[in-house]
Amino acid sequence: MPQLVFKWEWLPKLAQGLTLTAEITATCIAIGIVLGLILALGRVYGRHIFYWLASAYVQFFRGTPLLVQLLMVYYGLPSWGISLSPFISGILAMGLNTAAYQAEYFRGAIQSIKAGQMLAARSIGLSRSQAIRYVILPQALRLVIPPWSNELIYMLKYSSIVYMVTVMDLMGVARVIAARNFRFFEVFIITALIYLALVLIISWLLRLLERRVKIPGLGAER
C-alpha cells in the first residue's frame, strides 16, 4: 500500500477555489431560477410563439452536453466578436443550461396544482397573471423544493467542468496542486470530501426551508 501524504498548505488554495465554485454555482442557479421560471410559464401558459420558443430552448439545452455548450460559449462566441472571460463564460453556459432543467421542474410543479385553484382564483375576479402570482406560484414553488434541490446539488458538482476553460475553481486548483506535488489520490479525495460536505449542508438547508414553508395540515411530517 502506498504511503499517503497530506500538506496543510494545500488547504488555503483549495479554499480559494471553493470560493470561486460557490460564486459560480450561486450565480448560475440564480440565473436559472429567473430564466427557468419564465420558460416554465411560457411552456405552461404561453401560446404560439412563446410556447414554441420556450420549448425549443428547453429541448436544445437539455438535449446537448453541458460541456459542448461551455466550449461553444468560450471558444465559439469570439468568432462572432464576443469574447468573454473564462469565469463569465462558465457562469453563462451553466446558467443557460440549468435554466432549461429548472424550467422542467417548475413546469411539473405548476401542472400538478389542481385546475380548481385557477378556476377559483379567476372566479373571484383575479386576472390570469394575478392568479399565477398569488395562487399558483406560491403553491408550486413549495412543491418544487425537493426535486429542485437535486438540480442545485447537480450544478454544484458539475460546476467543476469550468476548469476546462481554465477557471481556477475548486477542481481547477485541485488539479494544479495534484500535478505539482504528484499526489493525485490525496488531493482529489480531499476535494471530493469538500464537495460532499457542501452537498450535505445544502441538502440540510433545503430540508429546513421545506419544513419552514410547509402548508399546515398538508402532507406527512418527516
Next chain:
Amino acid sequence: MASNVILKVEDIHKRYGREEVLRGVSFSLFKGETKVIIGPSGTGKSTLLRCINRLTPPDRGRVWLDGVEVSHPKTNINKIRAAIGFVFQDFNLFTHLNALDNVRLGLLKIKRLDKKKATEIAMMELERVGLAEKAKAYPAELSGGQQQRVSIARALAMDPKVILFDEPTSALDPELIGEVLEVMTDLARAGMTMVVVSHEMGFARSVADEIIFMEGGVIVEQGSPEQLFTNPRQKRTGEFLRKITELYGEAS
C-alpha cells in the same frame, strides 16, 4: 318588474367535441330570488353556471348582469367575475392560505382595500358562516363542511350581486351537508340572489322561489316548488322528482 332582473341568460349553447351539452338555455333572475336547478347528471347544469361567468366561454348566447353584457367581448370579465360569487362542488379553497387569507385575497388584490378594512370584512363574513374562530386554520385542517362555508364566505366578501352554487354539498359526507345548507338557507332568507345547482330537495322545496328542471341541455320545465312537486306539467319532471326524492329523501 323587468328593472329588477339582475341576471339574464339568453339562448346559451355549448358543445364539447361532438356532444352539445347546452342547447339553448334562457332564464332570468330577479334581485333577491333563489333559483334551484335540478336535472340528471351530464345534463349541462354545471356547464351552464360556468357559462354565466365565462369560466367556460359559451359557443353562443348572451348573459347580462345588472344591465352589463357579460358575454360582450369588450366587457372587463375580471370586474364582472368579482361581482358574481361562485361556490364550487369541491370548495377549491386556496390551499396555501388560511381561512382568513382565502376570504381576504380578493378584497386586497381586486378591491384594493387596506389590510385593516379587508380583515374587518373578511372576519365579518367568516362570522356569518360561523367560522370566525377558524380564521387562522388552513384548508387541510378544516372539515369539508367547514371548507365549503369558508368558500361561501370568500364569495360573500366580494359583495356579489349574485352567487352561483355548483352542487355545493355533493362532495360532502352526509353529516356535513346540514351545516352548509343552513348557511345557504340563511343567505336566501336574507335576500341574497342565488342560483343553486343541487339535488337537495328539502332545500329546494323550502328555499327556492323557482325550480328549473333541465335535461338533455335544455330547460324542460320551470316553476314554483309547489307546482313542480305537486302538479308538474311535464311527465319527465314528475318522474325525475319522484326518483330523486326516493334517492336523497326530502328532509335536510
